[in-house]
Amino acid sequence: MSAAATQTTILDAAETLFAEAGFAATSLRELTAKAGANLAAVSYHFGSKEGLAIAVLKRRMDPINAERRARLDALHKQPTVEAIVRAFVEPLLRPGVVHDATPVRPGSGFCRLVGRLMVEQPPFLRDFLTAQFRDLGWRFSDALRQALPGCDAATLWWRLHFLVGAIAHTLQNAATLRHLTDGLCRDDDVDAVVEHLVQFAAHGMQAKAPKPKTARRPKESSGR
Amino acid sequence: MSAAATQTTILDAAETLFAEAGFAATSLRELTAKAGANLAAVSYHFGSKEGLAIAVLKRRMDPINAERRARLDALHKQPTVEAIVRAFVEPLLRPGVVHDATPVRPGSGFCRLVGRLMVEQPPFLRDFLTAQFRDLGWRFSDALRQALPGCDAATLWWRLHFLVGAIAHTLQNAATLRHLTDGLCRDDDVDAVVEHLVQFAAHGMQAKAPKPKTARRPKESSGR
DNA sequence: GCGCGTTTCAAACGCCCGTTTGATCGCCGC
DNA sequence: GCGGCGATCAAACGGGCGTTTGAAACGCGC
Numbered sequence: 001m002s003a004a005a006t007q008t009t010i011l012d013a014a015e016t017l018f019a020e021a022g023f024a025a026t027s028l029r030e031l032t033a034k035a036g037a038n039l040a041a042v043s044y045h046f047g048s049k050e051g052l053a054i055a056v057l058k059r060r061m062d063p064i065n066a067e068r069r070a071r072l073d074a075l076h077k078q079p080t081v082e083a084i085v086r087a088f089v090e091p092l093l094r095p096g097v098v099h100d101a102t103p104v105r106p107g108s109g110f111c112r113l114v115g116r117l118m119v120e121q122p123p124f125l126r127d128f129l130t131a132q133f134r135d136l137g138w139r140f141s142d143a144l145r146q147a148l149p150g151c152d153a154a155t156l157w158w159r160l161h162f163l164v165g166a167i168a169h170t171l172q173n174a175a176t177l178r179h180l181t182d183g184l185c186r187d188d189d190v191d192a193v194v195e196h197l198v199q200f201a202a203h204g205m206q207a208k209a210p211k212p213k214t215a216r217r218p219k220e221s222s223g224r
Numbered sequence: 225m226s227a228a229a230t231q232t233t234i235l236d237a238a239e240t241l242f243a244e245a246g247f248a249a250t251s252l253r254e255l256t257a258k259a260g261a262n263l264a265a266v267s268y269h270f271g272s273k274e275g276l277a278i279a280v281l282k283r284r285m286d287p288i289n290a291e292r293r294a295r296l297d298a299l300h301k302q303p304t305v306e307a308i309v310r311a312f313v314e315p316l317l318r319p320g321v322v323h324d325a326t327p328v329r330p331g332s333g334f335c336r337l338v339g340r341l342m343v344e345q346p347p348f349l350r351d352f353l354t355a356q357f358r359d360l361g362w363r364f365s366d367a368l369r370q371a372l373p374g375c376d377a378a379t380l381w382w383r384l385h386f387l388v389g390a391i392a393h394t395l396q397n398a399a400t401l402r403h404l405t406d407g408l409c410r411d412d413d414v415d416a417v418v419e420h421l422v423q424f425a426a427h428g429m430q431a432k433a434p435k436p437k438t439a440r441r442p443k444e445s446s447g448r
Numbered sequence: 449g450c451g452c453g454t455t456t457c458a459a460a461c462g463c464c465c466g467t468t469t470g471a472t473c474g475c476c477g478c
Numbered sequence: 479g480c481g482g483c484g485a486t487c488a489a490a491c492g493g494g495c496g497t498t499t500g501a502a503a504c505g506c507g508c
Contacts (some may be wrong), residue, residue: 002485003484003485006485006486022246022248022344022346024246024248024249025248025346027464027465027466028465028466028467029464029465029466037486038485038486038487038488039466039467039487039488040467040468040469040486040487040488041485041486041487042466042467043466043467043468044485044486045485048466048467049466049467116344118393118397120246120340120344121396121397121400122246122249126400129400130400130403130404133404134404137404137405153405153408154405154408154409155420157401157404157405157408157409158401158409158417158420158421158424159420159424161390161393161394161397161398161401161409162390162393162394162420162421162424162425163390164393165389165390165391165392165393165394165397166385166386166387166389166390166393167389168389168393169342169385169386169388169389169390169392169393170385170386170389172345173342173345173385173389174385176345176350176353176354177381177382177385179354180354180357180358180361180381181361181377181378181381184377184378184381185378185381185382185385192434193382195434196379196382196383196386196434197382197386198434199428199431199432199433199434200382200383200386200428200429200431201386201428202431203427203428203430203431204423204424204425204427204428204431205424206427207423207424207426207427207428208423209423210416210419210420210422210423226455227454227455230455230456251494251495251496252495252496252497253494253495253496261456262455262456262457262458263457263458263496263497264456264457264458264497264498264499265455265456265457266496266497267496267497267498268455268456269455272496272497273496273497
């Protein structure tokens with residue numbers, strides 16, 4: 001088997017298992033067994049378990065973020081908030097990205113993995129994730145600011161942050177919601193989930209900014 | 225030292241460490257060292273590491289959810305969406321809960337722990353978390369449905385789900401956002417964060433429902 | 449101040465972890 | 479067809495893990 005093929009099977013297995021159980025709770029023995037590869041292959045091809053995690057993220061995240069940028073650039077001069085939100089959400093939730101013959105399907109391993117690692121954020125991934133998202137975040141918050149002149153940059157960054165959390169939680173725990181609602185909310189209809197998310201986020205983005213700018217919020221009657 | 229005092233110091237240390245590094249990545253040796261307790265104390269007092277995690281959640285979650293219910297019940301007959309959202313958000317983000325002389329401060333260990341475990345969801349916690357949230361979720365989705373007659377239950381459950389994700393991500397990664405924005409978004413002003421979150425979520429809740437009910441969404445012009 | 453149930457302690461148990469090693473395999477150029 | 483090298487393999491390494499053990503220390507009613 002070629003080296004590339006081995007790496008792909010390992011990456012695929014890692015994607016699934018890291019997503020399901022998390023980075024720390026997944027052992028390389030379990031992982032390589034699932035991949036049909038030798039235990040030592042991880043060290044050989046990726047240097048270490050951490051190197052593997054970064055490789056898993058990198059092969060998917062780069063194309064997705066590239067498509068986000070492309071969609072943002074392709075918008076009209078005065079795009080709607082919804083269009084901007086859609087450019088942010090859809091490449092991740094409906095990726096259609098293929099790498100080494102392993103496509104990203106909605107609800108597949110990688111989607112859940114991002115949901116998990118985006119919030120788990122082991123220390124060794126922090127810088128990597130931050131670097132991946134910094135430029136993209138500024139582009140989107142700028143685009144939103146143009147569409148929403150009443151909002152300052154900080155407010156829109158916060159809302160982008162909330163959106164990321166909503167996406168991550170949805171990717172990770174949609175099945176829990178189905179269970180919680182006795183099947184009322186179905187997580188297998190990706191189109192519907194995307195629409196729910198876009199509607200909610202796009203409308204939330206258009207709320208008025210909570211405080212003018214630097215004004216101290218006066219003390220409310222608080223219990224403590 | 226009394227048994228209760230030992231348990232409290234262990235719970236406090238676990239709260240902090242589980243929040244920072246996660247359940248799987250925190251060892252009992254590290255944990256008991258921080259607590260100034262003996263390694264065997266965890267097994268003795270909580271049965272196992274998993275039992276400890278459940279105890280950590282339980283001591284905080286019960287009062288917080290109780291206050292959520294109380295706030296919801298205390299609302300006027302026709303509450304605004306914002307008031308309902310506030311009843312959901314504030315008890316968690318501004319808890320003011322004291323247990324065994326260890327108060328929950330905003331941004332303290334427990335807040336981040338919830339953010340983490342809400343999304344990490346180790347298998348042994350799934351049922352516990354689901355049980356904790358089931359009744360509460362229905363109450364809030366019902367209240368929202370009354371305030372938003374145009375929305376069906378599933379839509380409002382989804383939005384509640386998004387809100388949980390936004391809260392969790394904020395609790396867990398607010399510091400990352402500060403770093404990402406070069407200090408523009410400050411996570412130390414809890415009041416401001418709560419306002420941002422409430423405005424965003426309350427407004428998002430009032431979006432029109434994405435699809436009438438059972439109608440199939442017509443195929444849009446999609447790239448693939 | 450003795451006895452006894454509770455709590456703490458140091459030590460050890462067995463297990464599984466991530467990584468390394470050195471031999472072996474398979475393929476391609478020559 | 480053979481040398482060389484990248485890839486694979488079984489095995490072992492040292493270490494850290496969660497848990498258990500049995501003895502020591504403690505607290506308190508009598």
